[in-house]
Amino acid sequence: MKRIGTGARAFAVSLAATSLAATNLAAASLAAATFAILVSSAPGFAAAKKGDLQRGETLLAANCGRCHAIGKSGDSAHHLAPPFRILGQRYTIESLEEALGEGLISGHPDMPEFKFPPGDVGAIIDYLKSIQVPK
């Protein structure tokens, strides 16, 4: 089980505060962008990827949608639950990967514990990345 929140937030802040880390981060996202371009030109892979995104969306709609807004717009049904498209403003989406696989809980008692098998975690992470909006 992994508690998310405060710790991850502090981590995100310390990353932003270190200019060296920021430089590395820029280099990493450039590499990621290059990779994405390479990958999207391979038709088979792109198709699988799209199915994965859809599966991630379906999983989140079924398990989280009654509280969280899971799309690119709209309000959360639970007024305290953050819309998923802003999670990336608090911490990296990858940092949720472990929590989703080992058991995700939040500081809020209304939110039940969730645990997903590895294949589902990948689909959820990919979907979450696809909907993030910058601050």
Ligand code: HEC
């Ligand atoms: C019954 C309502 C409910 C459901 C269902 C629910 N959540 Fe939440 N979730 C909340 C609330 C309320 C918060 C706000 C917690 C806080 O601010 O302490 C929250 C917060 C979060 C956070 C942010 C935690 C933080 O501390 O910043 C994440 C990530 C999250 N939920 C993911 C999920 C995922 C993924 C699912 C589905 C697998 C899910 N939630 C299902 C109510 C829910």
